[in-house]
Amino acid sequence: MDMTTAGDTGLLDSLQHQVAVFARRAEQTRLGGVGQVRNSMDRAAYLLLNRLDNEGPMGVKALAASMGIDSSTVTRQVAPLVDTGLVKRTSHPEDGRAVVLELSPRGHARLDEVRSSRRELMAQLTGDWEPDERRQFCALLTRFNTALSARQAAVQGTAPAEDPATS
CATH class of the missing domain: 1.20.5 (Single alpha-helices involved in coiled-coils or other helix-helix interfaces)
Structure with a gap:
């Protein structure tokens, strides 16, 4: 199906421009929220922590699959989260050789702070x-x-x- 009919071209041009502007502004502000926690968590960390919070502990491969990204990317992105104590590595309950990633209590608290801050930003922007x-x-x-x-x-x-x- 040709999506660029004469009537749609202007609208599609406007849409692609607005998406580009949104992406730039979102990256500039990181849509980090308001207050002291503003801009304090990058997108990858937020998405990983959010996924672990919503779905519970899981291995790197399962986390990667659920996010539609490569396992090596997850491993690289999780490393600083483990180093800062937001995520902990534990042994799989059924297979002690396998590693499971889960939010630490600190990770839960930090994620709650960031969510609250971002929620407030969304409230302000759409007030x-x-x-x-x-x-x-x-x-x-x-x-x-x-x-x-x-x-x-x-x-x-x-x-x-x-x-x-x-x-």
């Missing part, structure tokens, strides 16, 4: 929006992220992340 507008924006952004994840998986010949909206 003049109606609740239904927030829901619509979230639904459309989730749909957009899901489509991006599926496209990336198709190009790479891999399965899409289990929940692309959170990876």
